[in-house]
Amino acid sequence: MxxxxxxxxxxxxxxxxxxxxxxxxxxxxxxxxxxxxxxxxxxxxxxxxxxxxxxxxxxxxxxxIPALRHSLVSKPSLKLLKKNLPQISETEQQALEAGNTWWDAELFSGKPDWKHLRDLSSSSLTTEEQAFINGPVEDICQQLDDWKITHEDLDLPSAIWQQLKQQGFFGMIIPKQYGGLGFSAIAHSEVVMKIASRSITAGVTVMVPNSLGPGELLHRYGTDEQKNHFLPRLAKGEEIPCFALTGPEAGSDASAIPDTGIVCKQDFDGKKDVLGIRLNWEKRYITLAPVATLLGLAFQLQDPDHLLGDETNVGITLALIPTDTQGVRIGKRHFPLNIPFQNGPIWGDDVFIPMDWLIGGVAQAGNGWQMLVECLGEGRGISLPALATGAGKLLSHTTGAYAGVRKQFGTAIGKFEGIEEPLAEILATTYIMDAGRRLTATAIDQDQKPAVITALLKYQLTERMRVIVNHAMDIQGGSGVCLGPDNYLGRLYQAVPIGITVEGANILTRSLIVFGQGAIRCHPYLLDEIKAAQDDDLAQLDKTLFAHFGFVFSNLSRSIWFGFTNAFFESPGTPMTRKYYRRLIRLSAGFALLTDYALLTLGGTLKRRERLSGRFADILANLYLCSAVLKHFEDQGEPYADQPLLDYSCQSLIHDAQQAMLAVFYNLPLPWAGKVLRFFMFPFGKPYSPPPDKLIHATAQLAIKPSATRKRLCAGIYLSDSPDDLTGRIEYAFQLAHQAKAAETRLKRLVKDGRLTSMTEESRIQEALEKSLINQDDADLLLKAREAMLNAIKVNSFEPETLKSSGF
Incomplete structure (x- = not known):
């Protein structure tokens, strides 16, 4: 026995x-x-x-024994896989081939190479890039009056438009050889983040020409003639670009574009029988369309007379069209939630263009979908995350200061536990967003094109912006709700849905793209198995399939081992970060194992299980963002004072990943098998908890006191401490409140001891001064701090006639 x-x-x-x-x-x-x-x-x-x-x-x-393996396993598996594995359409194949994998593939592996991540040299600004941010960007921000932009002019001032054009803001991504700034991804991100912290309208205006649009498409795919002609004009602002992709019947499903172009011959520009395309389209929600001079257009190209080749349906194609071309109609402006960046519909009625107006020429006809997917990374991975992070940093800085000076019951509201909870989440979420933004920009700067990660980042950061803005609204209450020249929060609140809907709606990004594409693109064996099954390649399938068996067995073994040891014997990281690396190691192995279980039991139907796919996307997103937080903390030198941010961020992300994983368990086929897997992964129950109250308190305190941590967290946005500035007045009051803290404490003690009998704070200060209980300097400081506090929390009001005439 x-x-x-x-x-x-x-x-x-x-x-x-x-x-x-x-x-x-x-x-x-x-x-x-x-x-x-x-x-x-x-x-x-x-x-x-x-x-x-x-x-x-x-x-x-x-x-x-290969012969035995082939007959007993590989041949039967080939038939089973052909029946159950998801079929890949042509557009899906193009999307899978666009971009590449990076840290997402490491997380799917179940055994991430942490040394690779930790040794990665993070992007930093060059002297020239920093000078641009300190100079032209700072100057633009000082001039921006968001109330005037959003309520009175409904546009940027003409002087700002001119500066943006002349100083190269629209040509940040265009190489210097064509007259652009040639900025890195991190510089692009920093510029958008800083401007967006001052005005969402200005941020979007700068963002779009440097994201998905003619500039990037020309740089990557344009002919030499197209580059030499258009890129210098775009860089100088002589051309204002827009890109028309979304239509009434094709939004997130861009592969179903109904707009058509027919290859034909027609007289054009004084020449007879020019080979070209007759276009008809209807597009809407096109940013910069109302002011654009150059239109990038996506359409389905058809060649019924085979003037280009044998294919009748050539596929999605991209063209570059001057907006003054005959047949182009630019509509009236859309008005997106009181954020009046230039946006509107655009039509084309029998618009004829020559073939050399195709981006990349005839050689790129039909390649438009792949071109678009590859270029989406700029908007998804840089611009929108920068805009969202800018909002987070602004609210961490200003709402924290507001909570430090706004008083109820004689106490700053930031000291109430009810306020501490949302305030701590604002700070930690901003820390997470900044870490994810910087890591992804670093990847792009190092010639990575991580399509899954950029989609993940866009949906995560714009959703987290929603959380932050809602918390800030809760903290500021009436002063956030009442619009006016002194309200810096209301327009941010209105802008939240804009970022969530563009560059792929977040609902579909989460439920279809991140895990739906990620599982195929990032899994080390799945795509090869699908191709082998589709090609009836038994030898390749045999090789891949048995490697896959070993992969599953390894992740099962590691999940069991980590379930009982909590990865205690793994040792990446430093004493301050190691415990979080261990948790990620454990969850990564479980994520990889669960992915294979879902693929095995659901096969091709997994594509249609959107709720399940969304939960898998949440696991992957939280693992990626936690990796970014650890990298960010270590890159900053592991400042001890920042540990509450590290701990809160990692604990919340790891807990959320765990909860999403548990939700997957409950919704997979064969519940008994799911319970067995759950026992292997979590034999002692849920191992990870959300941030405890003590940590919430420590994190919130970072917002309501001046500190180096607060400066690091909010670095990169527009900051002012002028009492006449929209947000500077709050910072001014915040700094004065801390200068006057000792004097205020003495005043409170005098009241408590019964030595002062006056009812209002001003009268108490005067009484204390008359009784020589405080000196003149203390009295002046207390009065000055109180005046600044009242200025910081003031709310605008209007005459009824003004409201009627304003269109409120």
Whole structure:
């Protein structure tokens, strides 16, 4: 009995060791063979061990004899996979081929290479880029009056438009050889973030020409002639670009574009029988369309007379069209939630263009979908995350200051536990957003094109912006609700849905793209298996399939091991970060295992299980953002004062990943198998909790006191401490409140001791001064701080006639 038990336990330990170390099949087979020999020598065959030995022998034979493996496993699997694996359409294939994988693939592997991430050199601004931010960007921000822009002029001032054009704001991504600024991704991000912290309208206006649009498309795919002609004009602002993709019947499903272009011949520009395209389209929600001089257009190209080749339906194609071309109609402006950036519909009625107006020329006809997907990374990975992070930093800085000076019951509201909770989440969420923004920009700067990560980042950061803005509204109450020249928060609140809907609606990004594409693109074997099954390539399938079996076995082994040890024996990171690396290691192994379980049990139907796909996307997103937080903290030198931000961020992200993983367990097929997997991964129940109250308090305190941590967190946005500035007045009051803190404490003590009898604060200050209980300097400081506080919390009011005439 004892020898049999030892034999059984030794086999389990051996299998777990093989899987944990991911040993090659030959080494693993050798170790199992050694176990068999040991069992034979010791005679430990009783109580069913011989059954395990026989099973191990069969497995060894199947793994190591190709002919046996082919007939028993690979051939039957080929038929099963052809039936159950998801079919990849042409547009899906183009999307999968666009961009590449990066840290997302590491997380899907179940065994991320943390050394690679930690050794990654983070992007930093050049001297020229920093000078641009300190100079032209700062100057623009000082001039922006968001109330005037959003309520009175409904546009940027003409002087700002001129500066944006002349100083190269619309050509940040255009190389210097064409007259652009040639900025890095991190510089692009920093510029948008700073401007957006001052005015969303201005931020969007700068963002669009540097995101998905003619500039990037020309730079990547344009002919030399197109680049030489258009890029210098775009860089100088002589041309204002827009890109028309979304239509009434094709928004997120851009592959279903109904707009058409027919290849034909027609007289054009004084020439006869010019080979070209007759276009008809209807587009809407096109940013900069009302002021654009150059239109990028996506359409379905058809060649019924085969003037280009054998294909009748050539596919999605992109063209560059001057907006003064005959047949182009620009409509009236849309008005997106009181954020009046230039946006509107645009039509084309029998617009004829020559073939050399196609972006990239005839050679790129039909390649538009892949071109678009590759270029979406700028908007998804840089511009929109920068805009969202700018909002987070602004609210961390200003709402924190507001909570530090606004008083109820004689106490700053930031000290109330009810306020601490949303305030702490504002700060930690901003920290998370900034970490994700910087890591993704670094990847792009190093020539990575992580399509899944940029989609993930866009949906996560714009959703987190929604959370932050709502919390800020709760804290500021009436002063946030009542619009006016002194309200810096109301327009941000109105702007939240804009970022959530553009560059792919967040609902579809979460439920279809992140995991739907990520599972195929990032999984180390799935795409090869799909291709092998579709091509009836038995040899390739056999090779990939058995590698996949080993992969699943490894993640199962690692999940079991980590479930009982919480990855305690893993050692990446530093003493301050190691525990979080261990948790990510554990969850990554579980995520990889769950992914394979879902693929095995659901097959091609997983594409239609959008709620399940969304939960998987949440796991991946939280793992990625937590990786970014750890990288960010270490890159900043691990400042001890920032530890509350690190702890709150990591604990909330890891807890959210765990909860999404548990939700997956409850919704997978074969519930009994899901329960077994859950026991293996979480044998002692839920291991990770959300941030505790003590940590919430420590994090919130960072917002209501001046500190180096607050400066680091809010760095990169427009800051002012002028009492006449929209947000500077709040910072001015915040700084004065802390200068007057000691004097205020003495005043409160005098009231408590009964030495002052006046009812109002001003009269108490005067009484204390008259009784020589405080000196003149203290009295002046207290009065000055109170006046600044009242200025910081003031709310605008209007005459009824003014409201009627304003269109409120």
């Amino acid at each position: 004892t020898s049999s038990l030892i034999a059984l336990l030794s086999l389990i330990a051996l299998l777990l060791l093989i899987g944990y170390l991911r040993l090659p099949s030959r080494k693993g087979s050798g170790l199992i063979l050694t176990w068999l020999v040991g069992v034979l020598i010791t005679g430990s065959w009783g109580n069913g061990i011989w059954i395990l030995a026989a099973l191990a022998t069969v497995i060894l034979l199947v793994i190591n």
